[in-house]
Amino acid sequence: MNELLDPRNDFLFKRIFGSEENRDVLLAFLNRTFAEANRPLLREIVLLNPYLDKDDPLDKQSILDIRASTSEGELINVEMQLFNRYDMEKRTLFYWSKMYASQLIEGQSYSTLKSCVTINILDFKLLKNELYHSVFHLREDQTAIALTDDIEIHFLELPKLDPQSFALEKGGLANWLLFLKGVTTDHWEVLTMNEPELKKAMDTLEFLSQDQEARMRYEARQKYLHDQASLMEAAKNAEIYGFKAGMEEGLEKGIEKGIEKGIKKGIEKGIEQGIEKGIEQTALRFLRLGVDIETIVKATGLTEDAIRSLSDSAK
Known part of the structure; x- marks a missing residue:
């Protein structure tokens, strides 16, 4: 059996989480992320740029992040970043703003704009805290009054995740991130105990790891x-x-x-x-x-x- 591929590779990440057949996997991951942010869970999502076989990991036109919308029209962007480009904060705001502005068609009212959520999964430390999951909104400094909830940005920092500090059998976002971080298969059964959709993600990774074409494109x-x-x-x-x-x-x-x-x-x-x-x-x-x-x-x-x-x- 071939060695398992790294799910942090953005091409492979989109194959696992951004394909139509694995839409339930993405939904489960998003709900675990949102549950930690104390926001309502999603019932359904629509993939706006699902993975297609014609997507080329070396083609600059191929978009390897994941874009989805909710039944209420809220837009969500999920992106995997392996390396620190040293401009992550500004880059995040720039792409969030493009997603937000792209909703408005000429002649439409600003009131039609829906909230946009960016979720960055980072394989490096970015923020000056010890939280593996940080969430940002637009708030007034002294009173914490929200100007608007249209902007929501999540940073999931994998290096800050310590497997020893979590009760893995309880499930939750940490289990998903430990899978992405590359925890050994010896722990997979415990990770999936309360995360059935995570088992499907693992099965997909095992399948792709044995697929010759997928390995070539991954490499x-x-x-x-x-x-x-x-x-x-x-x-x-x-x-x-x-x-x-x-x-x-x-x-x-x-x-x-x-x-x-x-x-x-x-x-x-x-x-x-x-x-x-x-x-x-x-x-x-x-x-x-x-x-x-x-x-x-x-x-x-x-x-x-x-x-x-x-x-x-x-x-």
């Missing part, structure tokens, strides 16, 4: 995600390197020319050269990762000739 997506993480890390390191190099060179030249005037000019020139060096280092890392030159031009602002020269000098 392609995993490679893409890891490459993206490497690019982000390279860019971050290059930025830090460029700033430090610029500061060091700028201070050195500034001292030579005089304290006040020299430091100012030296820092400016040093930062400029440091940034240039950092950009070049970033371009080199992209080349080594196999990124095409056209993409590197867009990402760094360097010319094609400059990038080819860097490529030649690195050989």
Whole structure:
């Protein structure tokens, strides 16, 4: 038997939770999430972008989050995030706002807008608390009066979930998240004791783990995600390197020319050269990762000739 695939992979996550045949699985997961937020449970949901076989995990047009609506018209978006993009809060608000605004057709009244819920499942720590489930609304600071309940954002942080601190046989959201986190199959029976739909999610994962085509598409997506993480890390390191190099060179030249005037000019020139060096280092890392030159031009602002020269000098 093949090793189980990782359900945190967003392509696989959508196969398990975002397909029409597993709509009951998604509904059960959402209700466990909402129960912890002390809000009414859902009776039914409609998938707005169900998983289709034609969905390509490497196609930029493929949407690998899950979008659904309730019978009252409320919109829900569920997204799995493996890596910290360091802009998660703003990214969340941006996509929430797009979902909210997309409801309004020209000529319609604002009163027709329904509430929108974003649920982000994170495989990294984001918030400065120890809660694995954090929920945000729009409230007045002193009195906690709600301005509107139209905005609701959940963060489910998997690294903050400790299996030892939960009575797993009781069921609940924690059991679902432990499954996603990759708890061993030895614990699956206990996790599903009071979660029948979770058993269906596990069965789907086992089936997909033995399906050759699903494994190939999963592995392609995993490679893409890891490459993206490497690019982000390279860019971050290059930025830090460029700033430090610029500061060091700028201070050195500034001292030579005089304290006040020299430091100012030296820092400016040093930062400029440091940034240039950092950009070049970033371009080199992209080349080594196999990124095409056209993409590197867009990402760094360097010319094609400059990038080819860097490529030649690195050989």
